[in-house]
Amino acid sequence: xxxxxxxxxxxxxxxxxxxxxxxxxxxxxxxxxxxxxxxxxxxxxxxxxxxxxxxxxxxxxxxxxxxxxxxxxxxxxxxxxxxxxxxxxxxxxxxxxxxxxxxxxxxxxxxxxxxxxxxxx
Numbered sequence: 001x002x003x004x005x006x007x008x009x010x011x012x013x014x015x016x017x018x019x020x021x022x023x024x025x026x027x028x029x030x031x032x033x034x035x036x037x038x039x040x041x042x043x044x045x046x047x048x049x050x051x052x053x054x055x056x057x058x059x060x061x062x063x064x065x066x067x068x069x070x071x072x073x074x075x076x077x078x079x080x081x082x083x084x085x086x087x088x089x090x091x092x093x094x095x096x097x098x099x100x101x102x103x104x105x106x107x108x109x110x111x112x113x114x115x116x117x118x119x120x121x
Contacts, residue, residue: 096109
């Protein structure tokens with residue numbers, strides 16, 4: 001018996017491991033065992049190109065909130081403005097909301113999630 005066979009046998013892994021058992025093991029690697037799965041997420045996305053707009057739209061369709069970092073595209077102000085205008089149009093269409101947090105960050109919300117933009121006095 002070789003060393004590899006001893007190690008795998010000691011770990012309970014044999015050559016006869018079936019595909020279904022392997023797939024269940026792979027799926028479990030992506031599960032956060034400390035927390036339950038959430039219905040929606042807050043996801044950070046860096047806006048590096050116009051191609052990222054489709055990713056943003058998909059995340060908003062999935063009802064996730066986006067914390068958008070626009071600093072990678074800030075070197076191209078005309079392109080950035082056009083891209084943000086496209087995102088604003090989509091946000092309006094789905095009845096979401098958009099708000100600037102600072103010069104580099106924008107908060108995007110999905111359908112029926114509104115951002116309170118005024119402070120209480």
